[in-house]
Amino acid sequence: MRKPKIVVLGAGYGGLMTVTRLQKALGQEEADIVLVNKNDYHYETTWLHEASAGTLHHDRVRYDIDNVINRSKVEFIRAEVQDIKTDEKKVILNTGEIDYDYLVFALGGESETFGIQGLKEYAFSISNVNAARQIREHIDYQFATYATEVEKKDERLSIVVGGAGFTGIEFLGELVNRVPELCREYDIDYAKVRIYCVEAAPMVLPGFDPELVQYAVALLEKKGVEFKIGTAIKEATPEGIKVAKGEEEMQEIKAGTVIWAAGVRGNHVIEKAGIDNMRARVKVNPDLRAPGHDNIFVIGDSSLIINEEINRPFPPTAQIAMQQGEVCARNLVKLVRGTEGELETFKPDIKGTVCSLGDNDAIGVVFGKKLTGTKASFMKKMIDNRALLMIGGPSLVLKKGKFNFI
Ligand code: FAD
Missing domain, CATH: 3.50.50.60 (FAD/NAD(P)-binding domain)
Known part of the structure; x- marks a missing residue:
């Protein structure tokens, strides 16, 4: 029997979380896993403000994708995604095209200028x-x-x-x-x-x-x-x-x-592909699939999830993208194995939010507790390191982590 082919678009927080979980959960004989990304490196989007201001070297915010994927289980294609032909189950790349059985759209967001001139x-x-x-x-x-x-x-x-x-x-x-x-x-x-x-x-x-x-x-x-x-x-x-x-x-x-x-929208490829969207973000089903597309998952900044407590969308964050990656991977494993029962519902688990104010200051609420100053800044670095740990394990934390706590 032909193995199903899972294609993950984007090696950001959502995409890498999905791929690293899939490569652990699935055997080589169960599915082909393909990861497509513009560059052969992942960058920590949540650290880009530091590289932009010049307080952190740009090489500190990125690492090679090869550091975290298992090449014997995952094929990596370095290419730019241009379009998706959902009827033909094909992704159009700048280097050619690839087909898929299951697709994970994790290309992140883009700047929203709200039509402001210039x-x-x-x-x-x-x-x-x-x-x-x-x-x-x-x-x-x-x-x-x-x-x-x-x-x-x-x-x-x-x-x-x-x-x-x-x-x-x-x-x-x-x-x-x-x-x-x-x-x-x-x-x-x-x-x-x-x-x-x-x-x-x-x-x-x-x-x-x-x-x-x-x-x-x-x-x-x-x-x-x-x-x-x-x-x-x-x-x-x-x-x-x-x-x-x-x-x-x-x-x-x-x-x-x-x-x-001042603004984030989803990725324009969603619009080009003709998948229902609001500012290029897809209001996904509870199992993270795009409505009307049973084989397409949309996660990260291109997905839209409503916070029912306030009836407004959750702001797009790395925290949510990573949690979605985990659920998406588990749901894909179920589909590949044809396991009985419904797919898992995604529910964000917001552990806290910390906003940095430079190298040693920050504000935040973590597990319901308000923090400021060096304590908040310490938490921020721990959160940054946790993202590395979740995707690449302790060796990645040692290589790229933040340890300047004072
Ligand atoms: P990303 O992590 O952005 O990854 C998308 C990937 O897709 C990238 O590797 C990109 O190169 C690739 N890609 C894009 N287009 C194409 C294409 N056409 N073809 C091939 N590859 C492509 N969130 C928090 O939770 N906490 C924070 O403290 C925080 N701070 C932030 C600070 C800044 C300065 C910014 C900009 C964002 C911050 N965010 C924060 C938001 C967070 O970074 C995003 O929500 C998160 O990166 C979304 O993850 P993602 O997986 O959807 O996309």
């Missing part, structure tokens, strides 16, 4: 390792140019972060530590630097405990961040951004660097 052209987004390197180098370049130009353009030293959600705040936490170093490196007066956080919503870190948010805002303000809350970015231009607060007149903020960190 953002795609003039703003950066913290989306992958190379984008992070580009942001770091761009900021460096602005400081170096300022230091050497005769007619100084102060706006080169202005940095705008669009969005006071998780990504925006974590990036700012790194930036306020990196900028003083840059000033020293390039002999620049720190007073000349302006760092803005522009947020359309009336609050910072929506959904977070208000006391913890206050802690984060006070800390970032003390280190020089100017918050513009309830202020919408209307346009990005080569010179900076245009903003408006309520009915007030539009204002311009000139800035050499604009980072857009």
